[in-house]
Amino acid sequence: MKSGNRKGRPNYPVEFKRRLAAAACEAGVSVSKLSMANGVNANMVFKWRREYRAGLFDDMPAARTTLLPVVLADTSLKVAPAPAAATSSAVEIIFANAVVRVHADVDAALLRTIFQSLRA
Structure with missing residues (x-):
């Protein structure tokens, strides 16, 4: 060079x-x-x-960055709001220019999909 x-x-x-x-x-x-x-x-x-x-x-x-389409496989999932008095634990992950906040009740498959999309 x-x-x-x-x-x-x-x-x-x-x-x-x-x-x-x-x-x-x-x-x-x-x-x-x-x-x-x-x-x-x-x-x-x-x-x-x-x-x-x-x-x-x-x-x-x-x-240039290419955005990937997001597809929801099951729209019947309902997430109940956490009770006001309860405290939830969360982890914040900073990866390049993305910030991912993961709460204790997150689905493992969804979390795997999120991390795979960050690597792309």
Whole structure:
């Protein structure tokens, strides 16, 4: 990979940064090995990965987010409101740009579907 013509620090093309950032987001990828294989400092790849997850490379057509359709399989399910005096426990999970709040009475299959859609 040939860097830009700026003196001092290299100026890498946006497509190169986006490609490495996307590769660094894949499961089981070692950022250190990825950066060494491409002749880039690992700290730069971590920075690019943060920017990629924050959507800063979205100006490129290949990086645009695609929304998935939501289909309810069983519309007969009714959720009763929790009693006012009862306290419910909840867990908040922050993943990239999504926040998922899981309450104690959540269905395991629904939770699995939510996490699978976050990984996509």
